[in-house]
Amino acid sequence: MASRWLRPEVYPLFLAVGAAVGICGFSMVRHICINPEVRVSKENRAAGVLDNFAEGEKYQEHMLRKFVRNKSPEIMPGINSFFADPAK
DSSP: OOSSSOOGHHHHHHHHHHHHHHHHHHHHHHHHOTTOOOOSHHHHHHHHHOOHHHHHHHHHHHHHHHHHTOOOOOSSSSHHHHHOTTTT
């Protein structure tokens, strides 16, 4: 009987490693393409330190941060309010 080269037990491991590589790749591309402190071209590197606060503010205040800003830091607010305020 021939042994299998790829066993089904390793599929979750491939999934976890693939997700980690995807997250790292997304972060790397985001920082290289959008971060105002990263200068890839030679002309931009020669400019030195730039005090461009508007570009830094735009990078820092991304869509996810704007969405989460006014939300309560609860994972399950219904259950939390049920156990915290049982009189309701």
